[in-house]
Amino acid sequence: MKTLLLTLFVLPAGLLAAPATEVRVAVADFLSGFNVDQQVGGHDSGRALARILRADLAVLAPLTVVGPWDREADATDVRAVPPAEAKAVGESLGATTLVSGRVLAGSAGPIMAARVISATTGRTQGTLVQSVRGESVADLVSHLAAQVAAVAMAQQGRPPGSWPAAAILGTRRPGSHSDHDEVACVLDVDGRAVPDETAKWDQPQALSPGLHEVYVRFFDGHRLMDHDFIFNAAPGAHYRVGFARPADRKATLWIGSADSGEPVTDKAEADTRVPPSETVDPLNHWPDWVLPLPIPVPGQTH
Amino acid sequence: MTPEELKSLAQASAEPAWPDFHWEEFPGRVVAGLRAGARPTTAPRHLKLAIALAAAATCGLMAGFALWYGNAANSGTFESLRDGQMLRAQLTRYAGRLEAIVHDRSGLRTRLAKTPSVATADPVCVEIRDGDERQVVVTFSGQPIQLVDRTVMVLSDGGQVILIGRDFLWTPSGAAGAARRLQIRAALVPPEPSPTPKPTETF
Numbered sequence: 001m002k003t004l005l006l007t008l009f010v011l012p013a014g015l016l017a018a019p020a021t022e023v024r025v026a027v028a029d030f031l032s033g034f035n036v037d038q039q040v041g042g043h044d045s046g047r048a049l050a051r052i053l054r055a056d057l058a059v060l061a062p063l064t065v066v067g068p069w070d071r072e073a074d075a076t077d078v079r080a081v082p083p084a085e086a087k088a089v090g091e092s093l094g095a096t097t098l099v100s101g102r103v104l105a106g107s108a109g110p111i112m113a114a115r116v117i118s119a120t121t122g123r124t125q126g127t128l129v130q131s132v133r134g135e136s137v138a139d140l141v142s143h144l145a146a147q148v149a150a151v152a153m154a155q156q157g158r159p160p161g162s163w164p165a166a167a168i169l170g171t172r173r174p175g176s177h178s179d180h181d182e183v184a185c186v187l188d189v190d191g192r193a194v195p196d197e198t199a200k201w202d203q204p205q206a207l208s209p210g211l212h213e214v215y216v217r218f219f220d221g222h223r224l225m226d227h228d229f230i231f232n233a234a235p236g237a238h239y240r241v242g243f244a245r246p247a248d249r250k251a252t253l254w255i256g257s258a259d260s261g262e263p264v265t266d267k268a269e270a271d272t273r274v275p276p277s278e279t280v281d282p283l284n285h286w287p288d289w290v291l292p293l294p295i296p297v298p299g300q301t302h
Numbered sequence: 303m304t305p306e307e308l309k310s311l312a313q314a315s316a317e318p319a320w321p322d323f324h325w326e327e328f329p330g331r332v333v334a335g336l337r338a339g340a341r342p343t344t345a346p347r348h349l350k351l352a353i354a355l356a357a358a359a360t361c362g363l364m365a366g367f368a369l370w371y372g373n374a375a376n377s378g379t380f381e382s383l384r385d386g387q388m389l390r391a392q393l394t395r396y397a398g399r400l401e402a403i404v405h406d407r408s409g410l411r412t413r414l415a416k417t418p419s420v421a422t423a424d425p426v427c428v429e430i431r432d433g434d435e436r437q438v439v440v441t442f443s444g445q446p447i448q449l450v451d452r453t454v455m456v457l458s459d460g461g462q463v464i465l466i467g468r469d470f471l472w473t474p475s476g477a478a479g480a481a482r483r484l485q486i487r488a489a490l491v492p493p494e495p496s497p498t499p500k501p502t503e504t505f
Contacts, residue, residue, distance in 0.1 A: 033469060078446045078453045078467055080401070082419035104471050104478055111478060113466045115457060117444070122421035124444025126457025126464045128473065151459065 023156050025148070026067030026095035027054045030112070032103035039105045040137065046103045049112060049141055053099075056145035056210030059234050060163050063149050066094050083122025090119020097152040108133045112144050118155040125151050136190035142208035163209045163235035168255065170201030170216075170241045180221020184243035184253060187215040187226060207233040216241045218251040218270050225270030227253045239264065379405050383440045384427035386491040393422060402441035413441075420445075424458040425491035428465070432484050440491060452480065456488075463488035 030053075032046030042048060050068070058065045069089065081089075081098070089098060101114035109131025117124045127147040131140050146163055153161055170185030185201035186194050190212055194200060198219045207214075211232050218225040233239070238258035244267075245251045251270045256263040382388070383403065392400050398418025404411055424443035430436070432450055439447050443458035447465070454467035465472040465486065469479035472486050 031468075035469075078455045080420070080445050080455075082415075083421050084419060102466055102468075104469065106478055111471060113457070113464060113471065115444070115455070115466075121423070122444075123423040124421060124442075124457070125424060125459055126443065126455075126466070127459045128464060128466075128471075130476075147459075154460075 023063045023097060023149075023152050023158060024066045024095045025057055025063055025097045025099055025152055026069040026090075026093045027057065027065070028067075028069040028071040028098070028100040030101040030103050030114075033105070035105040036103045036110055040110060045110070046101075049103055049110070049137070050101070052138070052141040052211050053114075053145055053148070055232055056142050057149060059209050059232055060145060060149045060161060061235075062158075062161070063152065069093060069095070069098050069100065071100055081117055081122070081124065086117050086119045086122045095119055096156055099148055099152075106130050109135065110137065110140065112140065114144060114148050116148055116151040116155065118152075121155070123155055125155070127151055134192075136192060138190040138210065138212050139208045142210040145210055166207040166209060166233040166235065166237040166239065167204035168207055168214065168233075168239040168241065169204045169258070170197075171243060172201055182218070182220045182243070182245060182251075184216060184218045184241040184251070186241060187217040189214050204238075207239075209233055209235040214255065216253050216255065218243050218245070218253055220245070220251075225251050225253075227268045227270045229255050229265045229268070231255060231265050242267075243270075379438045380427065380429045380487070383438055384489045384491055386425065386440075386493065389425055389440050389491055398422070401445055402439050402447070404437060404439050406437035407435070424460070425493060426456055426458050426463050426488060427491050428456060428463065428486065428488045430484055430486050449484075458490060461490075463490065 027050055029050045030046035032044070032049070036045045037043055054065050054068065057063055086098060090096060096119050098117040098119055099114055100117075101112060104111045104113070111128060111130045113126060113128035115124060115126050127144070127150075129140055129144045129147065131137075149163070150160055153159070168186055168189075170183060172181050172183045174181055183198050183201045185197050186205050187197050188194060189205050189207065194203075194205060197217060211230065213228055213230050215226060215228045239255050240258040240261075242254045242256045242261070242263065243251050252267050253270050254263045254267040255265045383405065388403060389400075392403060392412055396412065396414055398420055399414045399416075400412060400422070401415055401420050402413040404413060420442065421444060422442050425440065426443060427438065427440045428447065429438045430447070430449065435450060439456075441447065441456055443456060446453045446455050452467050452470060454465045454470050454472075457464040457466060462474050465481065465488070470481050471478040472481040472484070472488075474488070477484075477486070
């Protein structure tokens, strides 16, 4: 009888209840000055950083990224956005949240400030991140994405989300073509080298949620072969460097899920060129790879 | 003492006399006084110095009082505006149109939108001092503030206030760009009357 009552009354009521508000974010290109371009050694830094931000926000469930929000006509970025205008823009983009921002040159690196506007109420709030010495731009933007996501969710009446760091480690197996074990490992993350990488193949490297460039290395005791991958790390995920070494051929490398083994990147033939990571400042590492490349979307390989 | 005793004592005493250097300097002072067309002065130098010091001290005290009074008055403006009482009154009067309440050298005024189009969440109070120029603004997160040479945007993240503009960033923990030369303090304004206002953030 209880079950019947539940079926008749409670279940339909649950089905009729309003679904949880979706949080769909549209991000405009950020504004930046020449001094920021000089600092990071890039061009149009605000635009590039906004592209990374969009990708980083896309992995922070339950947020989804729409847009982008084209704000060319409002380049000064110091005009208030009235609620009616925010609502109209939100409706045109299918967005509940609009984000714009500005990048400034700080003493230790870029400072990113974001303006987060609720398209439903017009409520406008801000949040910012400042570089600390040695921090990569990828991590800086990842932190901003988490803060923007928290503000956006609060504006839509959603409870705060939790987006823990991901991790990546290497693989080792007995060598099939030599006496030495074959190791595929992480050589550097966003320009930060992993010291003694082949020996530390099983040491997990933390990845803040979002876009990262990861150099991986294959070593069979005689030859070093490397490849770099750009991929979007999901919060809390565990990744592993995978490899295959057909006889008399170069190794094939990829990054895959440590749990399922499914690749999250292309399988790429390694090459023997020396990666520049050991000598590159992480701060100056990003524009070359961000601007010309399509932003990877989670669940899609590239 | 009898008159005879007094007379004999006076006759026995030496005649009062100027010291030698007085007679050496005396002709020169007379000549200088005649040339200047004035009577020679005999006022001692330390008296002049004392008068000058007293005048300087008086001026200093007056200037210090004026500065103290000015600061106290402006500080009072910030404190009285940040409690939100005036903001709530103006919000009632100009529902949806109030962009800001501004107090500067020209006095207290409101900045209004032509139509009811202002999001009035997250009110903040900001004081900006640029040399002699000083303004206190009560506004809302997302609204611009006009400075002498630029416009900056006020943003609140719910806990702290951020001012951001072209080559301009201020937060309670630091400043970058043109904000470095300004003295700024900011506080969240309680949307409802609060018996214990939040501590002022200064930098």
